[in-house]
Amino acid sequence: DGGITQSPKYLFRKEGQNVTLSCEQNLNHDAMYWYRQDPGQGLRLIYYSQIVNDFQKGDIAEGYSVSREKKESFPLTVTSAQKNPTAFYLCASSPRRQGVTQPQHFGDGTRLSIL
Amino acid sequence: AQRVTQPEKLLSVFKGAPVELKCNYSYSGSPELFWYVQYSRQRLQLLLRHISRESIKGFTADLNKGETSFHLKKPFAQEEDSAMYYCALSPGSSNTGKLIFGQGTTLQVKP
Numbered sequence: 001d002g003g004i005t006q007s008p009k010y011l012f013r014k015e016g017q018n019v020t021l022s023c024e025q026n027l028n029h030d031a032m033y034w035y036r037q038d039p040g041q042g043l044r045l046i047y048y049s050q051i052v053n054d055f056q057k058g059d060i061a062e063g064y065s066v067s068r069e070k071k072e073s074f075p076l077t078v079t080s081a082q083k084n085p086t087a088f089y090l091c092a093s094s095p096r097r098q099g100v101t102q103p104q105h106f107g108d109g110t111r112l113s114i115l
Numbered sequence: 116a117q118r119v120t121q122p123e124k125l126l127s128v129f130k131g132a133p134v135e136l137k138c139n140y141s142y143s144g145s146p147e148l149f150w151y152v153q154y155s156r157q158r159l160q161l162l163l164r165h166i167s168r169e170s171i172k173g174f175t176a177d178l179n180k181g182e183t184s185f186h187l188k189k190p191f192a193q194e195e196d197s198a199m200y201y202c203a204l205s206p207g208s209s210n211t212g213k214l215i216f217g218q219g220t221t222l223q224v225k226p
Contacts, residue, residue, distance in 0.1 A: 031212045040124065042201060043216040050211060058213070090159065094212050101147045101205035101212055103161040 006107035023091035030096040032074035037088040121217035136187040138202030147205040148185040
């Protein structure tokens with residue numbers, strides 16, 4: 001189904017290389033999020049954006065960068081500064097409504113591995 | 116510090132048995148609590164939220180502020196309930212939409 005599309009599904013990175021994970025949504029949601037999922041640690045927030053051209057660091061932003069030039073798109077770059085990038089990355093989006101947290105809708109994820 | 120703890124990594128029950136997935140949180144304000152579920156080969160999706168006070172697929176969860184808990188319960192487990200379950204907290208005052216997730220519990224319902 002549509003909604004949130006993450007690509008690619010699998011990605012391999014060489015040492016010292018930056019890679020960019022794509023996240024696109026057609027739900028007309030204002031807010032978008034990037035999480036990292038490691039076994040036994042749940043989901044940890046990397047970056048989030050509540051509106052176009054604005055984003056904030058989450059709990060584990062070091063070694064990552066994002067941009068939000070369009071409402072539909074929130075790409076995540078894993079830089080060479082991220083020393084342990086092997087993980088499963090999930091993108092999510094949600095509408096914004098004052099006073100009540102809206103449920104987040106998730107993509108299928110991208111699995112990043114180091115070569 | 117804001118934190119969500121799911122003490123069980125794996126919960127294994129037989130079909131028809133009651134299920135309780137535990138969730139405890141640490142937050143000084145008024146949180147919003149959620150349960151998300153990920154079935155095999157499907158996306159992570161919302162199961163229920165405490166403000167809705169509804170039962171979804173036979174599951175219920177009650178927010179207990181005294182015990183800072185939001186346990187997920189179902190009286191009779193079904194095989195199709197086998198999945199990974201995440202408890203999540205949104206700091207009610209932040210209005211950022213951010214969620215803090217627990218470590219997740221895998222529910223295995225045996226026939």
